[in-house]
Amino acid sequence: MTRWLLALAAVALVGCGDPGNRAPGEKSPDMKSYQAPKNGFVAPGWTSGDERSWDEQLRRRAANQNEYTRVQ
Protein backbone atom coordinates (compact mmCIF):
# COMPACT_ATOMS: atom_id res chain seq x y z
CA MET A 1 0.00 0.00 0.00
CA THR A 2 2.82 2.39 0.97
CA ARG A 3 4.63 1.55 -2.26
CA TRP A 4 1.57 2.36 -4.26
CA LEU A 5 1.18 5.65 -2.46
CA LEU A 6 4.85 6.53 -3.06
CA ALA A 7 4.57 5.62 -6.74
CA LEU A 8 1.42 7.70 -7.04
CA ALA A 9 3.12 10.65 -5.33
CA ALA A 10 6.12 10.33 -7.68
CA VAL A 11 3.85 10.33 -10.74
CA ALA A 12 1.96 13.32 -9.37
CA LEU A 13 5.20 15.23 -8.76
CA VAL A 14 6.44 14.49 -12.27
CA GLY A 15 3.21 15.97 -13.53
CA CYS A 16 4.02 19.22 -11.76
CA GLY A 17 7.40 19.54 -13.47
CA ASP A 18 8.14 21.72 -16.46
CA PRO A 19 9.85 19.59 -19.10
CA GLY A 20 11.01 22.68 -21.00
CA ASN A 21 13.38 23.85 -18.28
CA ARG A 22 17.03 22.97 -18.12
CA ALA A 23 19.22 22.82 -15.06
CA PRO A 24 21.33 25.94 -14.42
CA GLY A 25 24.64 25.74 -16.23
CA GLU A 26 23.45 23.10 -18.66
CA LYS A 27 23.95 24.43 -22.17
CA SER A 28 21.52 23.73 -24.91
CA PRO A 29 23.25 22.47 -28.00
CA ASP A 30 22.69 25.24 -30.51
CA MET A 31 23.01 24.30 -34.15
CA LYS A 32 25.88 25.77 -36.12
CA SER A 33 24.95 28.88 -38.04
CA TYR A 34 26.18 27.38 -41.29
CA GLN A 35 23.47 24.71 -41.12
CA ALA A 36 20.85 26.26 -43.36
CA PRO A 37 17.18 25.78 -42.49
CA LYS A 38 15.02 23.95 -44.98
CA ASN A 39 12.94 26.86 -46.17
CA GLY A 40 12.73 29.08 -49.20
CA PHE A 41 14.48 32.04 -47.59
CA VAL A 42 18.07 30.80 -47.76
CA ALA A 43 20.26 33.16 -49.78
CA PRO A 44 21.88 31.56 -52.82
CA GLY A 45 25.63 31.37 -53.30
CA TRP A 46 26.77 29.09 -50.50
CA THR A 47 26.50 25.48 -49.41
CA SER A 48 24.73 24.47 -46.23
CA GLY A 49 27.07 22.67 -43.84
CA ASP A 50 30.18 24.16 -45.45
CA GLU A 51 31.51 26.62 -42.90
CA ARG A 52 33.99 28.20 -45.28
CA SER A 53 31.40 28.98 -47.96
CA TRP A 54 29.03 30.39 -45.33
CA ASP A 55 31.82 32.54 -43.93
CA GLU A 56 32.62 33.82 -47.40
CA GLN A 57 28.94 34.48 -48.11
CA LEU A 58 28.58 36.64 -44.97
CA ARG A 59 31.85 38.41 -45.66
CA ARG A 60 30.69 39.25 -49.18
CA ARG A 61 27.36 40.40 -47.88
CA ALA A 62 28.97 42.57 -45.20
CA ALA A 63 31.37 44.12 -47.73
CA ASN A 64 28.34 44.98 -49.84
CA GLN A 65 27.42 47.56 -47.19
CA ASN A 66 30.33 49.65 -48.41
CA GLU A 67 28.95 51.89 -51.11
CA TYR A 68 32.44 53.26 -51.83
CA THR A 69 33.27 49.95 -53.45
CA ARG A 70 29.75 49.09 -54.58
CA VAL A 71 29.54 51.95 -57.08
CA GLN A 72 32.79 51.09 -58.83
Next chain:
Amino acid sequence: MARMKFICDSERCIECNGCVTACKAEHDVPWGVNRRRVVTLNDGLPGEKSISVACMHCSDAPCMAVCPVDCFYRTDEGVVLHDKDTCIGCGYCSYACPFGAPQFPSNGTFGLRGKMDKCTFCAGGPEENGSQAEWEKYGRNRLAEGKLPSCAEMCSTKALLGGDGDVVADIFRTRVVSRGTGSEVWGWGTAYGKPTEAPARKNGSKS
Protein backbone atom coordinates in the same frame (compact mmCIF):
# COMPACT_ATOMS: atom_id res chain seq x y z
CA MET B 1 35.95 32.60 -38.19
CA ALA B 2 33.89 35.74 -38.32
CA ARG B 3 33.24 37.78 -35.18
CA MET B 4 29.91 39.51 -35.57
CA LYS B 5 29.69 43.14 -34.53
CA PHE B 6 27.54 46.23 -34.99
CA ILE B 7 28.78 49.74 -35.73
CA CYS B 8 26.49 52.75 -35.79
CA ASP B 9 27.89 55.72 -37.66
CA SER B 10 26.37 58.73 -35.90
CA GLU B 11 27.48 61.01 -38.76
CA ARG B 12 25.06 59.17 -41.03
CA CYS B 13 22.11 58.17 -38.86
CA ILE B 14 19.09 60.31 -39.75
CA GLU B 15 16.76 58.93 -37.07
CA CYS B 16 14.44 57.37 -39.63
CA ASN B 17 13.80 54.35 -37.41
CA GLY B 18 14.04 52.07 -40.43
CA CYS B 19 16.20 49.67 -38.41
CA VAL B 20 13.61 49.53 -35.63
CA THR B 21 10.85 48.84 -38.12
CA ALA B 22 12.90 46.24 -39.98
CA CYS B 23 13.62 44.41 -36.73
CA LYS B 24 10.04 44.45 -35.54
CA ALA B 25 8.73 43.27 -38.88
CA GLU B 26 11.38 40.59 -39.40
CA HIS B 27 10.86 38.94 -36.02
CA ASP B 28 7.24 39.87 -35.36
CA VAL B 29 8.31 41.48 -32.10
CA PRO B 30 5.31 42.17 -29.83
CA TRP B 31 4.13 45.58 -28.71
CA GLY B 32 6.16 47.03 -25.86
CA VAL B 33 9.33 45.19 -26.83
CA ASN B 34 11.97 47.05 -28.80
CA ARG B 35 14.99 44.97 -29.59
CA ARG B 36 16.45 48.00 -31.34
CA ARG B 37 15.76 51.68 -30.92
CA VAL B 38 17.15 54.99 -32.10
CA VAL B 39 18.49 57.37 -29.47
CA THR B 40 19.00 61.04 -30.27
CA LEU B 41 21.45 63.10 -28.28
CA ASN B 42 20.99 66.86 -27.96
CA ASP B 43 17.71 66.62 -29.80
CA GLY B 44 16.80 69.88 -31.53
CA LEU B 45 20.11 71.50 -30.82
CA PRO B 46 22.83 72.24 -33.37
CA GLY B 47 25.01 69.19 -33.79
CA GLU B 48 22.47 66.65 -32.58
CA LYS B 49 23.43 63.03 -33.16
CA SER B 50 21.36 59.91 -33.48
CA ILE B 51 22.47 56.37 -32.90
CA SER B 52 20.77 53.04 -33.31
CA VAL B 53 21.10 50.90 -30.20
CA ALA B 54 20.49 47.23 -29.55
CA CYS B 55 22.42 44.38 -27.98
CA MET B 56 26.05 44.85 -29.01
CA HIS B 57 26.93 41.20 -28.38
CA CYS B 58 29.74 42.27 -26.08
CA SER B 59 33.02 40.39 -25.96
CA ASP B 60 32.79 40.24 -22.16
CA ALA B 61 29.05 40.46 -21.77
CA PRO B 62 27.90 41.67 -18.32
CA CYS B 63 24.48 40.07 -18.82
CA MET B 64 26.16 36.67 -19.01
CA ALA B 65 28.11 37.41 -15.85
CA VAL B 66 25.11 38.31 -13.71
CA CYS B 67 22.49 35.82 -14.94
CA PRO B 68 21.58 33.65 -11.94
CA VAL B 69 20.36 30.75 -14.08
CA ASP B 70 23.16 30.98 -16.67
CA CYS B 71 20.78 31.16 -19.61
CA PHE B 72 23.20 33.03 -21.89
CA TYR B 73 25.63 31.46 -24.30
CA ARG B 74 27.89 32.70 -27.05
CA THR B 75 27.96 31.26 -30.55
CA ASP B 76 31.14 30.56 -32.47
CA GLU B 77 30.61 33.87 -34.27
CA GLY B 78 30.58 35.84 -31.01
CA VAL B 79 26.83 36.38 -30.94
CA VAL B 80 25.41 36.48 -27.40
CA LEU B 81 22.18 34.51 -27.25
CA HIS B 82 19.99 33.25 -24.46
CA ASP B 83 17.75 30.31 -23.79
CA LYS B 84 14.19 31.35 -23.00
CA ASP B 85 13.44 27.92 -21.56
CA THR B 86 15.99 28.65 -18.83
CA CYS B 87 15.37 32.40 -18.34
CA ILE B 88 13.34 33.23 -15.24
CA GLY B 89 12.74 36.87 -16.16
CA CYS B 90 14.48 38.23 -13.06
CA GLY B 91 15.77 41.34 -14.85
CA TYR B 92 19.35 41.24 -13.57
CA CYS B 93 20.66 41.37 -17.13
CA SER B 94 18.67 44.53 -17.70
CA TYR B 95 20.45 46.27 -14.83
CA ALA B 96 23.84 45.00 -15.96
CA CYS B 97 23.56 45.88 -19.65
CA PRO B 98 25.15 49.26 -20.53
CA PHE B 99 22.99 49.47 -23.67
CA GLY B 100 19.55 48.70 -22.19
CA ALA B 101 19.23 45.79 -24.57
CA PRO B 102 17.23 43.26 -22.49
CA GLN B 103 13.51 43.76 -22.93
CA PHE B 104 10.65 42.22 -20.98
CA PRO B 105 7.23 41.60 -22.46
CA SER B 106 4.44 42.58 -20.09
CA ASN B 107 2.25 39.55 -20.73
CA GLY B 108 4.67 36.71 -20.11
CA THR B 109 4.74 33.72 -17.82
CA PHE B 110 5.79 35.75 -14.82
CA GLY B 111 2.89 38.16 -14.71
CA LEU B 112 4.01 41.69 -15.35
CA ARG B 113 7.50 40.76 -16.49
CA GLY B 114 7.89 37.87 -18.89
CA LYS B 115 11.02 36.14 -20.10
CA MET B 116 13.74 38.38 -21.42
CA ASP B 117 13.84 39.23 -25.11
CA LYS B 118 16.69 40.92 -26.93
CA CYS B 119 18.43 41.32 -30.26
CA THR B 120 19.74 37.98 -31.48
CA PHE B 121 21.87 39.44 -34.30
CA CYS B 122 19.20 37.63 -36.35
CA ALA B 123 20.74 34.34 -35.23
CA GLY B 124 17.69 32.80 -33.57
CA GLY B 125 18.13 30.69 -30.46
CA PRO B 126 19.10 27.22 -29.31
CA GLU B 127 16.31 25.49 -31.21
CA GLU B 128 16.79 23.96 -34.62
CA ASN B 129 17.65 26.57 -37.24
CA GLY B 130 14.54 27.89 -38.95
CA SER B 131 12.19 25.75 -36.85
CA GLN B 132 8.77 26.90 -35.73
CA ALA B 133 9.90 26.82 -32.07
CA GLU B 134 12.86 29.06 -32.87
CA TRP B 135 10.67 31.46 -34.81
CA GLU B 136 8.10 31.74 -32.02
CA LYS B 137 10.66 32.37 -29.28
CA TYR B 138 13.42 34.33 -31.00
CA GLY B 139 12.28 35.28 -34.49
CA ARG B 140 13.92 34.60 -37.81
CA ASN B 141 17.40 33.09 -38.07
CA ARG B 142 18.88 35.12 -40.92
CA LEU B 143 22.47 34.16 -40.23
CA ALA B 144 21.63 30.53 -40.95
CA GLU B 145 20.03 31.72 -44.18
CA GLY B 146 23.31 33.31 -45.24
CA LYS B 147 22.13 36.84 -44.53
CA LEU B 148 23.08 39.64 -42.14
CA PRO B 149 20.83 41.29 -39.55
CA SER B 150 17.78 42.87 -41.07
CA CYS B 151 18.35 46.24 -39.35
CA ALA B 152 21.79 46.71 -40.89
CA GLU B 153 20.83 45.46 -44.33
CA MET B 154 17.76 47.68 -44.34
CA CYS B 155 19.53 50.87 -43.19
CA SER B 156 19.00 53.41 -45.96
CA THR B 157 22.03 55.57 -45.19
CA LYS B 158 24.17 52.60 -44.19
CA ALA B 159 24.74 54.24 -40.83
CA LEU B 160 24.21 50.91 -39.14
CA LEU B 161 26.73 48.33 -40.21
CA GLY B 162 26.57 44.71 -39.10
CA GLY B 163 28.68 41.70 -39.87
CA ASP B 164 32.19 40.43 -39.43
CA GLY B 165 34.06 42.91 -37.22
CA ASP B 166 36.99 43.12 -39.62
CA VAL B 167 34.78 43.97 -42.58
CA VAL B 168 32.58 46.56 -40.86
CA ALA B 169 35.60 48.19 -39.24
CA ASP B 170 37.23 48.44 -42.68
CA ILE B 171 34.12 50.08 -44.13
CA PHE B 172 33.96 52.55 -41.28
CA ARG B 173 37.67 53.32 -41.57
CA THR B 174 37.27 54.06 -45.29
CA ARG B 175 34.49 56.52 -44.50
CA VAL B 176 36.39 58.30 -41.78
CA VAL B 177 39.42 58.69 -44.03
CA SER B 178 37.23 59.95 -46.89
CA ARG B 179 35.31 62.54 -44.91
CA GLY B 180 38.09 63.31 -42.47
CA THR B 181 35.84 63.44 -39.42
CA GLY B 182 33.53 61.42 -37.18
CA SER B 183 35.79 58.62 -36.08
CA GLU B 184 33.98 58.19 -32.77
CA VAL B 185 32.07 54.94 -32.60
CA TRP B 186 29.51 55.01 -29.84
CA GLY B 187 29.53 51.91 -27.68
CA TRP B 188 32.35 50.16 -29.50
CA GLY B 189 34.83 50.44 -26.64
CA THR B 190 32.18 49.51 -24.07
CA ALA B 191 31.14 46.41 -25.97
CA TYR B 192 34.35 45.11 -27.43
CA GLY B 193 36.99 46.62 -25.15
CA LYS B 194 39.26 49.57 -25.54
CA PRO B 195 42.69 49.13 -27.09
CA THR B 196 45.32 48.55 -24.47
CA GLU B 197 47.24 51.69 -23.64
CA ALA B 198 50.61 52.09 -25.23
CA PRO B 199 53.50 52.00 -22.77
CA ALA B 200 54.36 55.42 -21.38
CA ARG B 201 56.96 57.23 -23.42
CA LYS B 202 60.10 58.52 -21.86
CA ASN B 203 60.32 62.26 -21.44
CA GLY B 204 61.58 63.95 -24.54
CA SER B 205 61.08 60.98 -26.84
CA LYS B 206 59.15 61.43 -30.04
CA SER B 207 55.91 59.63 -30.71
